[in-house]
Amino acid sequence: xxxxxxxxxxxxxxxxxxxxxxxxxxxxxxxxxxxxxxxxxxxxxxxxxxxxxxxxxxxxxxxxxxxxxxxxxxxxxxxxxxxxxxxxxxxxxxxxxxxxxxxxxx
Numbered sequence: 001x002x003x004x005x006x007x008x009x010x011x012x013x014x015x016x017x018x019x020x021x022x023x024x025x026x027x028x029x030x031x032x033x034x035x036x037x038x039x040x041x042x043x044x045x046x047x048x049x050x051x052x053x054x055x056x057x058x059x060x061x062x063x064x065x066x067x068x069x070x071x072x073x074x075x076x077x078x079x080x081x082x083x084x085x086x087x088x089x090x091x092x093x094x095x096x097x098x099x100x101x102x103x104x105x106x
Contacts, residue, residue: 015091022098048099
């Protein structure tokens with residue numbers, strides 16, 4: 001069987017990929033976080049969140065726009081429990097920032 005040479009990040013199947021895997025530096029992360037929190041890019045933020053994981057998109061949006069932790073989002077009455085663990089949630093949030101970075105770079 002021939003093995004695919006593309007990485008799991010490129011195929012979009014690794015929910016725990018690191019910042020280095022996505023090529024996002026600390027400075028770029030801070031820029032992206034500020035853009036997400038500014039409210040100027042709400043449509044792009046929504047699109048990136050739903051592309052990252054449609055099941056937890058609303059929790060991702062709340063986390064990135066209000067700078068809330070997993071625990072801060074997990075126990076909101078409005079959204080209910082997050083249907084994944086903490087490590088996977090932060091992995092999907094990193095994927096969100098990767099997708100946001102790609103959109104903002106266009």
